[in-house]
Amino acid sequence: MNVRRRGSAAALAVIAVLGAAAAPAAAADPSPSASASAPSQPSQPSTPSTPSTLFGTTDPQYDGVWRQSLALLAQDTAGVLPSSGAVDWLTGQQCANGAFAPYRADTAKACDAKTMVDTNSTAAAVQALWAVGGHGDAVEDALAWLKSVQNKDGGWGYSPGGASDANSTSVVIGALTATGTDPERVEKDGRSPYDALLASALSCAEDGGAFGYPDQDGKLLANADATAAGVLGALGKGLVTEAGEKTDTAATCADADQPTREQAAANGAAHLARALAEDGHLKSALGGSADQPDYGNTADAVVALAAQGGVEKAAEPLAWLKKNAAKWAEQSGPAAYAQLIFAAHATGTDPRAFGGTDLVEKLNATGPAPRGVTDTATISAQDAEQDEKKDDSGFGVRWIVGGCLVVAIAVAVGLVLRARTKKQQP
Incomplete structure (x- = not known):
């Protein structure tokens, strides 16, 4: 199914109600709108290799789009409104065919056959742009490209045409499900992404139920990275997910002639445990x-x-991360902070008090200052009104503007609900 293009009526209604009281800081960065819980940080100094709107200071040649996508996705997950410039940097990296490369230094130059686009950068960008909203066309173009390079076994490799692997297939599954696309319905020669993913699930007897990653000869070898990705992919989850249902049984692995996705995920989890x-x-x-x-x-x-x-x-490794991961994240940069924020989110842990570290503040400090933050009540309202959050006009309703905001959102939501009710009437 195609990504739904969101109408702009809801956002326009919000803007009309807010008027001059809530002009979003979209024209320039840094913005002074961040609250005390996520203080404004000065933008990083601009260098030829690290633009001021890019998260991190290391050479982005191999991971620019990936780390930018994870940073934006983590900010959104933590209730932070990302810098408009940071989002624009990401959309500006997209090729005309919808794909993303790890980094394009000269975006004025059109992508060609020598541009090293890849599925991982593209799928991560999809998840980030869908989360922040306002970029439905870019998301739809990226998904169309991903579908166009799907392998005959239903999966994806890192590069177009490369052998399918659990990591790449899983991150694309995450992009599909995040945008409301059922991976089961994305087929190539009658095979879906789940078929390719299950083909990389290894036996309990030999490899403990891990997911494998192909070596140079194409042989699947048990791999922790592939297994963590494979578990999420088999569950139809993206980079950001919440905890599943509690299971009281011990982590065990069970072989089957034709394992279900759920069993493959359980086997992979047992291997990780x-x-x-x-x-x-x-x-x-x-x-x-x-x-x-x-x-x-x-x-x-x-x-x-x-x-x-x-x-x-996840209690034991979570406790270990809280105790030990702060220095690693500081040295590794924005993608590392994002990974820890995803871990905190999945376990219901406050990312602003993660073993004594405010992961959100630290992440914000690695890139351009965010436009603002949201409070819990506003986040809940946005979850209930997801269409408004993803509105294609590029505007949200999550600016903190004092007492006027509550009234403005209430009026705007009322207009949206009345419009929806009218639309649904026979």
Whole structure:
């Protein structure tokens, strides 16, 4: 199904009611509108490799779009209104065919066959742009491109035409479900993304139920990163998800001739739980050195475990992250802060008090100042009125403008509800 283009009537109604009382700070960044809980931060100094509207200061050649997408998505998840310039930077990276490359230094130059577009950057951008709203055309074009490069087995590789892998297929599944598109209905030669994902699920007897990632010869090898991604993909979840239903049973793996998506997710979660049991975190070997704590994959594992079996399943690695991950995130930058915010969200943890660290403030400080923040009541209102949040006009109704805002939103929502009621009448 195509992404629904949102009408602009609701946003125009809000703007008309708010009038001069709530002019959004969209023209320039930084904006003075951030509240005390997310103070304005000065934009990063502009250099040839790090534009002032880009999150992070390291060379964006390989991860610019990815880290920008995760940062914007994390801000939205935490109730922060991202900088308009940061969102514009992301949309400006899109090629005319809808795809995204990791980074385009010269966006005035059209993409060509040498532009290294990829599915991961594109799918992450879809999730971020859908979350912040106002970019339905860009989202729809990106989804159309993703569908056009779907492999015959139903999945995706990192690069168009590359062999399908659990990581890439899962992040695209997240983009599809985030935008209300059923992955089951996105088929190539009769195969859906879930078919490709299940093909990468390994046996309990040999690999403990992990999801595999292909080596140079195409052989699937158990991989923690692929497993965390595969669990979310099998559940039809994106980068941002809440905890699933609590399961009281111990993490076990069960083989089946034709495992369901739910069973594959449970097997993957069991594999992660066993890998985390000894130290409370995952490990990785770098360049033949001794095993090191793998903070990023541990954060992803927390999200996967919580989504599959409830908050309690992720308690131990979550506690380890709260105690140990602050320095890693500071050194690694915006994407790392975003991963921790996703872990906090999935477990119902306050990201502003994560082991003594305000992850939201730290993330905000790595990029252009946000336009503002929302309070809990406003967030709840937006959840109930999702169409307004995603309105294609580019305007939201989440500005903090004092007491006038409450009245203005109430009037605007009333207009929207009356319009919907009238539209639904025979």
